[in-house]
Amino acid sequence: TFRWFKFVEGSNRKQAIQLNDRIHQVAGTLIIREALVEDSGKYLCVVNNSVGGESVETVLTVTAPLKATINPPHQTIDFGRPAIFTCNFEGNPIKTISWLKDGRPLDHSEAILRIESVRKEDKGMYQCFIRNDQESAEASAELKLGGRFDPPLIRQSFGEETLQPGSSVFLKCVAGGNPTPEITWELDGRRLSNNDRYQIGQYVTVNGDVVSHLNVSQIQTNDGGLYRCIASSKVGAVEHAAKINVYGPPHVRPMEKQAIVAGGTLIVHCPVAGYPIESIVWERDNRILPINRKQKVFPNGTLIIENVERA
Incomplete structure (x- = not known):
């Protein structure tokens, strides 16, 4: 007797082939008419007689042209919200899935691409590629940023100064943007905060600009260096820096x-x-x-x- 089985994909379990109008068995030959992609897999032929039995495995791969689409093809997401692209594909066999953003490879090989919290740099064109040894298929989708957002822009800043010890210094930065940015100050890369000699304050004007000032009273030689104001918001950051020189060793x-x-x-x-x-x-x-x-x-x-x- 001849019996045919097909292994369940990804396991060692096997199921007897169900014969029908499309799948026939003639003696030991299994005939599959109008083969479908789902017919692909590993098959087992078992032969038995009065003396004993024998079995042999074979693999069937039904090829089909590759096709890919991304759902949704366009989406507009607000900052901080999640975004999901799903690469839907057809065809067989499929060996690899890869993603590109604006033509640059992403370290992702799954069909679903999820961005947990959309940022400014996430906007752009996304591509999904599916490949096998013979061909490839590609689909594209676009991610846009929702709402009206303007990255920070410094409208007014300070210049380089050279001072004698004991002078008072008043530095000012004015920045705009939507949402309204926050301004922080640094001296040679170290964050500054209010203390006995450094006074930092800021306020927002009626037109939405933020004005921040840094006052240094009785400046000393050690206070000299590269002062920097940084205007930042969730849509970006911009900075300005200038040297404040104080005479001394x-x-x-x-x-x-x-x-x-x-x-x-x-x-x-x-x-x-x-x-x-x-x-x-x-x-x-x-x-x-x-x-x-x-x-x-x-x-x-x-x-x-x-x-x-x-x-």
Whole structure:
């Protein structure tokens, strides 16, 4: 006797082939007319007689042209809300699924692409590609940002100043945007907050601009450096920076530790105060940098190290 079975996909369970008008068996031959994609799979033929039995496996792959669509093809999502694209596909076999955004590959290989919280940089064109060894198919969809949003824009800022110790300094930044941005201040990369000598305040005008000021009373030599105002909101950020020079001997503020991935580029600025400064030198283990081509030192105190290696 001859009996045919088909394995359940992804398991070792098998089911007897159900014969019908489309699927026939003639002796040991299984005939499938007008084969469908769902006929693909692993088959088992079992042969028995009075002496014993034998079995053999074979694999059937029914090919069909690949076709892909993305649902929805267009969607408009507000900032902070989730977005979902589903890559629907037809055809066989399908070996890989991949996604691109604005022509750049995404690290995603599932049929469903989910963005938990839409940001400004998420808007654009998305593509889903399905492939096998012979062909590929592609579909596109667009994500737009909902509502009216304008990234922050600095409308008024401050310039470089050179002062004598004991002077008072008033720095001002005015920024606009929708939603109204918040302004923060930094000195050589360190966040500033209100204290006995630094007074920070801000208010919103009737037209929606935010005005922020930084007052430094009785400025000292150590207060010199690169001052920066940063206007940020959920749709972006913009910044302005300028040097405030205070006459006096050189002073280098303590530097915070920096973490960087191996192979990346390190850019660090020397947080120096005092004026005038004749030169800024970087050292490592009592050796003056640069000591190789990956290191670059600039007259303004900036150090760049390319292709950083693990220490």
